Amino acid sequence: MPHATVTLAHEADFAGWRSATRSLAGRHTPPADITWRIAIDTESAALPAPDPAAARFTVPRAIMDLAAIMVQSALPDRFALAYTLVYDHVMGVPTGEDAADRMAGTKEDVITQTRQLRDEIRRALPSHDGTTPYQGRVDTLDLVPESNARFLTLQRSFAPWQLDMPDRTLRWTGQEMLCETPGQAPQPLDPTSLPPPALPMVPDLDIARITSLRAVALAAKTCLICPMAAHATQTVFGEGREAARMMFVGEQPGDIEDRAGRPFVGPAGQLFDRALLEAGIGRDDTYVTNTVKHFKFRRTPTRRIHEKAGPAEIAACAPWLAAERRIIRPAVVVMLGVTAASALLGRAVTISRERSRIIPMGDGSDGLVTVHPSYLLRLPDEAARTREYDRFVNDLRLAAGRLAPAVT
Numbered sequence: 001m002p003h004a005t006v007t008l009a010h011e012a013d014f015a016g017w018r019s020a021t022r023s024l025a026g027r028h029t030p031p032a033d034i035t036w037r038i039a040i041d042t043e044s045a046a047l048p049a050p051d052p053a054a055a056r057f058t059v060p061r062a063i064m065d066l067a068a069i070m071v072q073s074a075l076p077d078r079f080a081l082a083y084t085l086v087y088d089h090v091m092g093v094p095t096g097e098d099a100a101d102r103m104a105g106t107k108e109d110v111i112t113q114t115r116q117l118r119d120e121i122r123r124a125l126p127s128h129d130g131t132t133p134y135q136g137r138v139d140t141l142d143l144v145p146e147s148n149a150r151f152l153t154l155q156r157s158f159a160p161w162q163l164d165m166p167d168r169t170l171r172w173t174g175q176e177m178l179c180e181t182p183g184q185a186p187q188p189l190d191p192t193s194l195p196p197p198a199l200p201m202v203p204d205l206d207i208a209r210i211t212s213l214r215a216v217a218l219a220a221k222t223c224l225i226c227p228m229a230a231h232a233t234q235t236v237f238g239e240g241r242e243a244a245r246m247m248f249v250g251e252q253p254g255d256i257e258d259r260a261g262r263p264f265v266g267p268a269g270q271l272f273d274r275a276l277l278e279a280g281i282g283r284d285d286t287y288v289t290n291t292v293k294h295f296k297f298r299r300t301p302t303r304r305i306h307e308k309a310g311p312a313e314i315a316a317c318a319p320w321l322a323a324e325r326r327i328i329r330p331a332v333v334v335m336l337g338v339t340a341a342s343a344l345l346g347r348a349v350t351i352s353r354e355r356s357r358i359i360p361m362g363d364g365s366d367g368l369v370t371v372h373p374s375y376l377l378r379l380p381d382e383a384a385r386t387r388e389y390d391r392f393v394n395d396l397r398l399a400a401g402r403l404a405p406a407v408t
């Protein structure tokens, strides 16, 4: 097999690693046949071209989480190590004991150092008034500080900062993230390419310990975990009965929900309401929420166009959704569309394959995957709309049927 060289855009280019891994592991390229390098400038980054012949595969969330932690370690072979993890999974072989031990140790180091770096940043920040750029220094670390760039940006409320390292400087200008290496032009660093952080990003807040839904909702209103929060009008948290036995999970608020601060109140919400009524379900008896709590969009001169939430936003919002489920403890969770289904099931989902059947959720609740109401709105012809709408109502009835008391 020919040797592959992957040139990643920067020291913590998780998005580039993931894309290369998808192609190379799909072609069963052994770890030893790959050289992982970091580009000297953004233009020289080079990933393998997507290969239509490569096998498609899914990787459990736990493996991707560990790979993300490896990528933010400072190990020289961190990308190779993360690749080995995925490759072994694809090939169905256990990861060797030495590599597994190294990974476990690295995970601990990265978490410890992330905590230390954040503590240092928090200690140093009060002396900065927000007008002078914060300037920090990091000399030796077991992690690449890039992975904490978003944390720093949030702590600084998007005001400029810079972090000096022995060989490079990471700088947030207030507009963009740059990596500066002596003697070279500053290179832009795409914050969305960074790995999800090793620790949750809401400062000093352990969401898993909050016990009331109202408190979780309040905390979520101040959430700045991901950059979407800076652009959306507000956090759109779930709403409904705390004692609901049925929970609906959509994708993310749309334009109207973003302005109203409530889930499913726009066109998709109206269709959803109609279907609920037809299925004999009172919306007030349920809890309705989204996988992602902020509206993600692209601005045109006249409109804000919905953009699909990506893995980073889904991961950032996961603690909020987990808290909603933990507190409400619904008997049935209806996943509206692929974003909700893959986020809650922790794997890639094809709606046509998985809809309309009861899936045990691991916490004792029943899951049911169905289409997203916006899908029904997008269908081009009347006949398909009617047929698909009826299937959707049937799915809701099926979910509601799980709540009926057992007949003896």
Ligand code: URA
Pocket (backbone or CB within 6 Å): 250, 251, 252, 253, 254, 257, 262, 263, 264, 265, 266, 268, 269, 290, 374
């Ligand atoms: N689509 C969603 O997934 N959620 C909403 O709240 C609105 C539209």
